[in-house]
Amino acid sequence: SPGRSTQCNKNPESSSQSILVQKHRPSTMSNKGVETEESVLRNDAETSVLQPLLQAAEESKKSNLATIRSIVMKVLSEPKIFAGYDQIKATLQEALSSGGAEGAKLSHSLDLFSYGTYLDYQSNTSQYLDLTTAQTLKLRQLSALTVVQQACLKAFQQKGKGGSKINDGHLATIPYQEFERALQFSNVAENPGLVEDVLVSCLYMGVFRGKLCQQTRSLLLSPRYPIRPRDVPVAQVPIMADQIRSMLSLLQNATSSLELQKDTANNELQTMTAFWKQVEERRKKNESASMMRWDATTDVAFGDASGSGTTRRQKRGRAAASGDQARY
DSSP, rough: TTTTTTSSSSSTTTTTTTHHIIIIOOOTTTSSSHEEEHHHHHHHHHHHHHHHHHHHHHHHHTTTTHHHHHHHHHHHHHHHHHSHHHHHHHHHHHHTTTTOOOOOOOHHHHHHHHOOOOOHHHTGGGGGGOOOHHHHHHHHHHHHHHHHHHHHHHHHHHHHHHHHOOOOTBEEEEEEEHHHHHOTTTTTTTOOOOHHHHHHHHHTTTSSSSEEETTTEEEESSSOOOOOOOOGGGGHHHHHHHHHHHHHHHHHHHHHHHHHHHHHHHHHHHHHHHHHHHHHHHHHHHHHHHHHHHHHHHHHTHHHHHHSSHHHHHHHHHHHHHHHHOOO
């Protein structure tokens, strides 16, 4: 099917069948400024979809539960939203809290799409709304995103502990088995393409970037493109703060290493500059000495036995004077 690569090239962008190249990447995407601009446009597009829904939730928070349910169902079905469900819940919190069992289901479903996975849904379906086909796909996409986020965090932690560098240009290689556990397809053995279909939809939506390799049955994650964020539960804020501090420490260490390399390069540059300055001075000195020896030799030939160069210089001076008189 389109976007699937049957070959696993070491260069993650060399395959003409790569999803990364086919749909989302313009010809100038190698420019980091273009990548950043695309990320900003994508986030703006998500915000432009979320804002009207937040406004509708604000206007309907005192309405009946049926109206609130329709807003929640629309939010959960929106294909362009991958974060912001917690904002919808915060806006409707009062109505959901007083909505009884139905309100609890709506609240839990918003939490599920904010922080949970399809595995959480399967473990207790009675706690949540009955999901439509579009909502089921969205929850599986969010679950795949969580797998990718965890793989990225693990890759950075290993790099911070002195682990290996990014292999073959890939930030991480994630086997399909990890996605199979998260996506919970009941008939994946009969239809192994189900997992790949979800990953293809994520790649087409720009949720994350990479290439699917059917040979190794894995996702080769590109390190050059941002990954969409998900909502963060309040209980995990301290954990995220620790992760951010860890990343800050890595960046500080990298900055220190770069500064050290810069100082070393500057010192080497100064040393080389001084060396070549000495070489140039010796060259000029040798050239001057050679000229003086040549002058002495020619003076003897012209009759100045002292070799002082006086006779030749006097002749040059008289010749120049004669020439001046001739011109006048």
